[in-house]
Amino acid sequence: MARLPFPPAIISALVTVTVALGCGDGEGPTQAHPATRLAFTVQPTRTEGAQPITPAIEVTILDAFGDIVPTATNAVTMALGANPNAAALFGTISVNAAGGIATFADLRVDRPGTGYTLVASMSGAAEATSAQFAVGLTFSQLSVGYLQTCGVTTSGAAYCWGRNSNGQLGDGTTTDHTSPVLVLGGLHVAWVSTGWSHTCAVTMSGAAYCWGFNGNGELGDGTTTDHMSPEPVPGGLSFAQVSAGAEHTCGVITSGAAYCWGLNVRGELGDGSLNSQSRPVPVLGTLTFDQVGTGFNSTCGVTPERAAGCWGSNEFGQLGDGTTTDHTSPVLVLGGLGFVQVAAGFEDTCGVITGGAAYCWGENDHFKLGDGTMTDRMSPEPVLGGLSFAQVSTGIEHTCGVTTSGAAYCWGDNSYGELGDPNSFFDARSSPTAVHGGLTFAEVSAGAWSTCGVTTDGSAFCWGRNEFGQLGDGTKEMRLVPVRVLQ
Structure with a gap:
């Protein structure tokens, strides 16, 4: 009988790790975890009324562990949350994510005020609320x-x-x-x-x-x-x-x-x-x-x-x-x-x-x-x-x-x-x-x-x-x- 190079317990552990990593079946890495929530990764800042919020707002699609879902291309929709002056949100309010990130480049709020927030939503995921921001007029x-x-x-x-x-x-x-x-x-x-x-x-x-x-x-x-x-x-x-x-x-x-x-x-x-x-x-x-x-x-x-x-x-x-x-x-x-x-x-x-x-x-x-x-x-x-x-x-x-x-x-x-x-x-x-x-x-x-x-x-x-x-x-x-x- 041939002598094994490692004890049976170590061999069992190595096999378990290999299977978990998907390295032995020729199919590459396993699928990413499903999306469960959204997060604002570029927050809104004070902006001029009726002008695009800059820099562009970014919303990231995350899994249950807080990691980005890089394959996600879901549609993310934006709306006003806190709305102290009955304002309207204009621009492209629904964007398909790319690489797990939805970028909103032309969002505009029509009325001045302080304490506005944005709410991002996506089917099947928990919505996210932005930090407060102000809209001003010069x-x-x-x-x-x-x-x-x-x-x-x-x-x-x-x-x-x-x-x-x-x-x-x-x-x-x-x-x-x-x-x-x-x-x-x-x-x-x-x-x-x-x-x-x-x-x-x-x-x-x-x-x-x-x-x-x-x-x-x-x-x-x-x-x-x-x-x-x-x-x-x-x-x-x-x-x-x-x-x-x-x-x-x-x-x-x-x-x-x-x-x-x-x-x-x-x-x-x-x-x-x-x-x-x-x-x-x-x-x-x-x-x-x-x-x-x-x-x-x-x-x-x-x-x-x-x-x-x-x-x-x-x-x-x-x-x-x-x-x-x-x-x-x-x-x-x-x-x-x-x-x-x-x-x-x-x-x-x-x-x-x-x-x-x-x-x-x-x-x-x-x-x-x-x-x-x-x-x-x-x-x-x-x-x-x-x-x-x-x-x-x-x-x-x-x-x-x-x-x-x-x-x-x-x-x-x-x-x-x-x-x-x-x-x-x-x-x-x-x-x-x-x-x-x-x-x-x-x-x-x-x-x-x-x-x-x-x-x-x-x-x-x-x-x-x-x-x-x-x-x-x-x-x-x-x-x-x-x-x-x-x-």
Whole structure:
């Protein structure tokens, strides 16, 4: 009998190990263990609203021992878990795994907030919940309308909040919102302007879109039908800027020509008639413009030569030509001042000239012209205080501006705290009063009885009347000082 090289017990152990490893049957390694659960291996981080979460989210398929299942190609589905602001998740929400890993490269959350989570699920496996993350908004521009506010983020998304009676928030509903909601359509927006109950925007490519109330053709789409989401303004015009007034809209195309549409009862379209128009019509005359601003029933603009031209209603001298006669085409503002910007308000107009001085003219109730009186002015009067402004904005009964150093000042009526000065609540101010809080602003926008501004770091702040949520802070409480928009 041959002598065995190892004792029988050792030989038995070696055979057991060989069979367990599958090394003796010619079939290679055994099958991996089945998938039992998921895990986030790349977690979501703070992201900009409506923009892809970066880096891409990764979910790994694991077995009962916590090891990756490298052969898994199962479909993994993503959803929002904790959802503090009733947001929606966009992008590719169902992905087939590769090598046991599902990668989500374009997930987007539409509303700002903190404490969001994602939940990953897969048939036959325990779902996984991500770490909490925040969604923020960084604004580049804001526009305050009658009882709503809209803004553009640095990534080109448009958001609106406040009253939505005619779909002027552009989210496809007529539901009011107390915090920013994404305007539908996936537009890449450069500029937004909101008026009485309608809103218009210009995309990065120069296309104009409008939404909201359209009873006078102010959306410019050839109809008088309201729209709850953006509708393109036809005509093939390439716009540099638009301004939504009470019930009309005007814009400047890239060649400098001005076009207007909507209500035209006082000549506010500037086409030489009193006929309302549901599509853009050219403003009469030879003037070209760098910028236009629309008010209640009037419009003004700045030419490349720094002259100001106005047209429409002139009942209180808001056209600045020294008369109270309406004009259906542009007339030059008196004084020979070199304007860099103008803003048309309810029945008044203000502007900034080269060097930073602010001038106002027109109706002067509640001291909104800022010249220390309540006397109507038919030509530009300097705003008191000697401040150097970069920009001004006119509302219904008040006016605000940002100085070249970034300080915000307001004057006029303060019945709802729209001046941002708690010490003068319910008291009108006849000259510029500093907005409380010491914030450094890039721009401000004055609306009906509220004001908003964008700071130099892209934060949005609002103050004043708030019964429809137009301040965007998640409440309907009036604010006497700036409060941060939920972002």
